[in-house]
Amino acid sequence: MTLLVLYFLISFLSHTRTEAAATYVHHKCPNTTTFTTNSTYQSNLNNLLTYLSSNATRNIEFYNATAGNSVDTVYGLFLCRGDLPAYTCQSCIADATKDIVQRCPTERLAVGWYDECMLHYSDQYFFGSTVTDPYRILRNTLNISDQTGFDQVVRPKLSGLASGIINLSTGAKKFGTNRANFTALKYVYTLVQCTPDLSGYDCTGCLRLAIQKLPSGNRGGRVLFPSCIARFEFHPFYLTGNTSAPPPMPVPPPTTPTGANTITAKAQT
Numbered sequence: 001m002t003l004l005v006l007y008f009l010i011s012f013l014s015h016t017r018t019e020a021a022a023t024y025v026h027h028k029c030p031n032t033t034t035f036t037t038n039s040t041y042q043s044n045l046n047n048l049l050t051y052l053s054s055n056a057t058r059n060i061e062f063y064n065a066t067a068g069n070s071v072d073t074v075y076g077l078f079l080c081r082g083d084l085p086a087y088t089c090q091s092c093i094a095d096a097t098k099d100i101v102q103r104c105p106t107e108r109l110a111v112g113w114y115d116e117c118m119l120h121y122s123d124q125y126f127f128g129s130t131v132t133d134p135y136r137i138l139r140n141t142l143n144i145s146d147q148t149g150f151d152q153v154v155r156p157k158l159s160g161l162a163s164g165i166i167n168l169s170t171g172a173k174k175f176g177t178n179r180a181n182f183t184a185l186k187y188v189y190t191l192v193q194c195t196p197d198l199s200g201y202d203c204t205g206c207l208r209l210a211i212q213k214l215p216s217g218n219r220g221g222r223v224l225f226p227s228c229i230a231r232f233e234f235h236p237f238y239l240t241g242n243t244s245a246p247p248p249m250p251v252p253p254p255t256t257p258t259g260a261n262t263i264t265a266k267a268q269t
């Protein structure tokens with residue numbers, strides 16, 4: 001009986017883990033500029049998404065592509081979270097390219113943020129530029145008990161990660177994580193990442209803006225820009241140690257819910 005329960009528990013856990021290729025977090029696609037069904041823009045967009053998903057199989061974390069020419073050109077890129085192995089990246093992009101067109105069926109510009117990757121396309125050239133609009137701020141529903149800890153630990157750790165990137169060259173991977181003692185009994189985990197097409201200087205600037213916008217009174221939060229992401233949680237949400245043999249994501253304590261469905265979104269735009 002116990003073994004049977006254990007069997008179902010294990011198969012349930014391994015099932016949910018393999019299913020979680022692209023964990024949806026949020027998307028933005030302003031309906032102010034749209035395209036019509038079967039238009040040249042739509043076929044260019046389809047080609048772009050194929051370029052992105054097929055290039056993701058080349059074991060790369062970032063790729064930018066262009067489809068079409070003149071007025072119907074579509075520019076797009078994907079970025080995977082810097083700690084993930086290539087196969088997770090691939091399946092996230094495979095899922096995300098399908099998911100985004102369901103959520104944004106006729107919009108020319110879209111950004112999709114997933115736990116494992118992000119996708120961004122537009123009819124305007126944006127490669128190499130800091131894009132901070134559209135954006136989203138997400139916060140954990142639970143309040144932080146120690147408010148000063150945010151200012152004394154979380155913000156400085158994130159700022160340190162952001163500053164550490166400033167001299168990196170355009171094209172270089174721009175990703176950092178940190179685990180710090182929030183209190184003697186509790187760790188806080190922080191993460192920053194920019195699209196590599198930004199210069200180190202622009203990445204740091206983008207992250208500083210993101211860190212300013214982070215909610216300070218919650219047990220976790222993230223600021224999602226198209227060009228950069230800053231996040232903190234009180235449970236590990238990125239892989240630590242060797243990525244060649246990723247350990248399972250630790251189950252967070254019950255007081256600290258994880259995942260997109262347990263953080264409430266608060267629109268700031």
Ligand SMILES: *[C@@H]1O[C@H](CO)[C@@H](O)[C@H](O)[C@H]1NC(C)=O
Nearest residue numbers: 029030031032033034106107
């Ligand atoms: C665009 O979005 C706004 C706000 O969500 C909505 O009120 C409006 O009806 C939408 N317009 C179209 C053409 O879908």
Ligand SMILES: *[C@@H]1O[C@H](CO)[C@@H](O)[C@H](O)[C@H]1NC(C)=O
Nearest residue numbers: 035036037038039040042043
């Ligand atoms: C789009 O093209 C498909 C296949 O060619 C066709 O079945 C569909 O009716 C077209 N839709 C519109 C709105 O033109």
Ligand SMILES: *[C@@H]1O[C@H](CO)[C@@H](O)[C@H](O)[C@H]1NC(C)=O
Nearest residue numbers: 051052054055058064065066
């Ligand atoms: C990558 O994308 C380019 C277009 O940007 C395309 O020509 C190429 O075939 C793709 N490569 C792979 C391996 O899919």
Ligand SMILES: *[C@@H]1O[C@H](CO)[C@@H](O)[C@H](O)[C@H]1NC(C)=O
Nearest residue numbers: 064065066067127128197198
């Ligand atoms: C990718 O972006 C760079 C600028 O960051 C640009 O020079 C290059 O042409 C882009 N590649 C494609 C395939 O659009």
Ligand SMILES: *[C@@H]1O[C@H](CO)[C@@H](O)[C@H](O)[C@H]1NC(C)=O
Nearest residue numbers: 140141142143144217218219
């Ligand atoms: C968090 O704090 C806010 C403002 O102080 C309060 O309105 C809210 O009820 C608190 N939420 C929880 C879950 O304690």
Ligand SMILES: *[C@@H]1O[C@H](CO)[C@@H](O)[C@H](O)[C@H]1NC(C)=O
Nearest residue numbers: 160162163164165166167168
């Ligand atoms: C970046 O370069 C400047 C000038 O060389 C140097 O003073 C600074 O310490 C460097 N910062 C990092 C984080 O490497």
Ligand SMILES: *[C@@H]1O[C@H](CO)[C@@H](O)[C@H](O)[C@H]1NC(C)=O
Nearest residue numbers: 180181182183184185186187
């Ligand atoms: C950080 O937390 C660990 C585990 O509770 C503790 O052993 C260590 O002394 C703490 N470090 C600092 C600098 O407070």
Ligand SMILES: *[C@@H]1O[C@H](CO)[C@@H](O)[C@H](O)[C@H]1NC(C)=O
Nearest residue numbers: 240241242243244245246247
């Ligand atoms: C990580 O991998 C390296 C080389 O692949 C190995 O030497 C090291 O022991 C590994 N560390 C852990 C914690 O497994």
